[in-house]
Amino acid sequence: MFDYFARQYRWYKLEFGLTMLSWWEVAIFNCFLLLVTSVTGYYIYSVGSHIAGFLQN
DSSP: OHHHHHHHHHHHHHHHOOTTOOHHHHHHHHHHHHHHHHHHHHHHHHHHHHHHHHHHO
């Protein structure tokens, strides 16, 4: 688990040049990313099921 966070940390530093980013900031960013991803996935699923229900009628 820690190895995953370490990889993410290095990736963010490489990608965004955030050299001053500490491990807890990366953890917060990961949580935020997870939240955004799950909310987006939920909305896509919701819209998809709504369209599927609409097409069946």
